[in-house]
């Protein structure tokens with residue numbers, strides 16, 4: 001990034017916080033804090049984004065001494081080759097401390113408040129950021145404990161919360177009402193870390209900064225849109241947790257729907273948070289609830305080597321019908337998208353790791369060259385960010401045969417010394433800057449649950465049985481027929497390999 005653009009970001013943070021913040025990580029001994037929150041805070045520190053006076057306080061129930069805290073906090077930090085890194089880490093660690101206590105006792109929160117005051121010392125700027133890296137069961141206890149005892153009157157307070165935000169429309173509204181009693185909407189940052197991913201953030205630029213995409217972005221030109229999430233591993237001992245949610249709540253209602261809304265929304269009036277979120281809510285409200293007949297559900301079984309979902313020891317209900325794979329089709333009823341299927345696919349224990357958006361255009365009219373494959377625009381979110389467009393070209397030489405080729409922007413080839421920050425790093429910077437663009441607003445969450453709640457209830461009430469698929473396969477055998485039924489034409493894909501295939505060693 002140009003250094004002036006970076007200066008601007010740093011300036012933003014300063015304007016918001018007057019050079020001082022106390023970051024309290026609640027659930028500091030847990031996995032999320034260890035894998036994402038602390039490494040991202042370190043990343044921001046290293047790059048000079050944290051305010052001059054920053055204090056980072058970990059809080060959790062576990063009793064830990066300093067060594068143990070440091071060991072856990074730094075376990076997942078990537079220091080790289082730079083000789084400077086170790087020094088930076090030592091500096092960073094000097095900003096941190098740890099305090100333990102309960103989540104549901106006033107006395108513990110009063111104790112934490114005193115601790116925070118002590119750490120803040122005589123600073124005049126008592127701005128506080130509360131990062132809640134905790135499961136939903138203790139979430140409200142924590143939010144109310146913080147609000148009652150650790151809130152900093154007269155200064156900036158921000159609270160960052162993680163999914164799941166409820167299990168359906170009703171529970172999400174209940175949670176929302178309770179949080180709204182404690183914090184103002186503009187103090188709340190609901191993280192959907194997909195919104196921090198580079199290629200997702202690129203969607204707006206691609207759509208609204210290119211005249212050619214702007215012109216063809218509608219049902220007249222686009223036949224179908226697929227948004228795909230594939231994970232190559234199963235629940236691996238976490239089935240007990242997963243079974244409560246299933247793949248639809250875990251990945252689709254939040255991450256994939258967020259991506260969908262950015263693909264489908266109208267042009268916002270500006271790039272500020274509310275303009276963008278207004279458009280996202282509008283398009284979500286045009287989507288009718290997904291119907292069971294437009295769904296294909298799957299559950300993985302063992303492949304001889306790896307166990308099936310039902311063999312996960314942590315699972316309580318061994319007859320569970322919980323889907324570990326789903327393909328769902330949403331329709332958007334507005335002028336731009338009427339009739340275009342948006343196919344969301346997500347699954348665990350599949351053949352590869354992949355997240356991508358694939359926009360398939362319509363057949364070219366009056367097929368001059370016979371069986372011309374369709375154009376496709378693909379945005380690969382991970383691994384290895386790329387944008388590529390499949391287009392048709394004359395076979396070089398004497399023949400007039402049509403050959404499918406690609407215009408390929410693979411980030412690792414194009415940008416040298418590319419370092420894409422972790423999504424969490426980008427999002428925590430947004431919180432410091434007070435920018436809500438990449439966070440989910442309450443009415444957006446409500447609209448999202450409306451789309452998924454009926455089908456989720458139907459699957460549970462009717463005990464709909466998912467189709468089996470083998471661990472490590474592409475998904476249920478019916479998948480190809482399913483996407484074909486909704487218009488996806490694979491004929492162009494037969495002889496086509498994704499261009500980045502050979503450089504997979506770079507895929508980090």
Ligand SMILES: *[C@@H]1O[C@H](CO)[C@@H](O)[C@H](O)[C@H]1NC(C)=O
Nearest residue numbers: 363370371372373374489491
């Ligand atoms: C699009 O063209 C292919 C041949 O390339 C054909 O098989 C298919 O039926 C066409 N689809 C539509 C909707 O016309």
